Amino acid sequence: EAGVTQFPSHSVIEKGQTVTLRCDPISGHDNLYWYRRVMGKEIKFLLHFVKESKQDESGMPNNRFLAERTGGTYSTLKVQPAELEDSGVYFCASSSLLAGNYEQYFGPGTRLTVT
Amino acid sequence: AQSVAQPEDQVNVAEGNPLTVKCTYSVSGNPYLFWYVQYPNRGLQFLLKYITGDNLVKGSYGFEAEFNKSQTSFHLKKPSALVSDSALYFCAVSLGFSGGYNKLIFGAGTRLAVHP
Numbered sequence: 001e002a003g004v005t006q007f008p009s010h011s012v013i014e015k016g017q018t019v020t021l022r023c024d025p026i027s028g029h030d031n032l033y034w035y036r037r038v039m040g041k042e043i044k045f046l047l048h049f050v051k052e053s054k055q056d057e058s059g060m061p062n063n064r065f066l067a068e069r070t071g072g073t074y075s076t077l078k079v080q081p082a083e084l085e086d087s088g089v090y091f092c093a094s095s096s097l098l099a100g101n102y103e104q105y106f107g108p109g110t111r112l113t114v115t
Numbered sequence: 116a117q118s119v120a121q122p123e124d125q126v127n128v129a130e131g132n133p134l135t136v137k138c139t140y141s142v143s144g145n146p147y148l149f150w151y152v153q154y155p156n157r158g159l160q161f162l163l164k165y166i167t168g169d170n171l172v173k174g175s176y177g178f179e180a181e182f183n184k185s186q187t188s189f190h191l192k193k194p195s196a197l198v199s200d201s202a203l204y205f206c207a208v209s210l211g212f213s214g215g216y217n218k219l220i221f222g223a224g225t226r227l228a229v230h231p
Contacts, residue, residue, distance in 0.1 A: 004158065006158075033218070033219075035221075040223070040224075041223055042119070042220075042221045042222055042224070043159075043205060043207075043219075043224075044221070045218050045220070048218060091158065091159065093159075095217075102147060102164055102217055103164065104217075104219065105161070106151070106158040106160070107158045108156065108158040109158060
């Protein structure tokens with residue numbers, strides 16, 4: 001079974017540019033989460049999809065961030081325009097909706113550097 | 116506010132010695148607690164969880180953790196450390212599990228260095 005994949009693994013962009021991160025969850029996982037780790041601090045929740053619907057986007061920092069999950073499969077996270085403070089590692093995770101399944105499976109992360 | 120604290124940025128231990136990575140939490144209600152490990156250039160891997168029941172939970176790679184409600188702690192332990200255990204460890208708490216959804220709150224992480 002393939003795990004959660006993320007693309008790209010690393011992105012370096014200039015302030016003001018646009019970047020789109022992609023996450024492919026484990027096949028059949030309806031829950032999809034985005035998290036971010038900035039400057040060696042704690043990993044922070046950004047938002048959560050159930051299938052194609054946003055269930056909780058309370059962690060999105062501002063309206064420069066836009067997440068989509070069309071068709072309930074892969075998800076994209078767009079940052080437009082990027083700012084220096086957006087640098088960090090963006091993790092995607094997925095989990096099943098089956099009762100009793102508490103474990104989230106994480107991807108390797110995308111390291112975003114804004115210069 | 117809900118939070119997780121990992122008081123040590125780094126833990127150093129000699130191979131073969133026992134190790135402890137500390138975690139305390141502050142949440143309302145009954146917490147669901149998790150440990151994840153991140154090896155270089157890899158994603159976070161699930162180690163173990165406490166949901167309910169026995170306070171001592173066992174997980175992958177010989178790790179275990181003890182839930183202590185009175186001290187609001189969930190320290191990660193291993194009786195005998197291996198060099199291959201060197202990695203970044205994250206403690207996390209869930210605000211609850213409803214409808215298959217559990218948003219995780221993470222600590223800042225602790226780097227474990229096991230020396231030969």
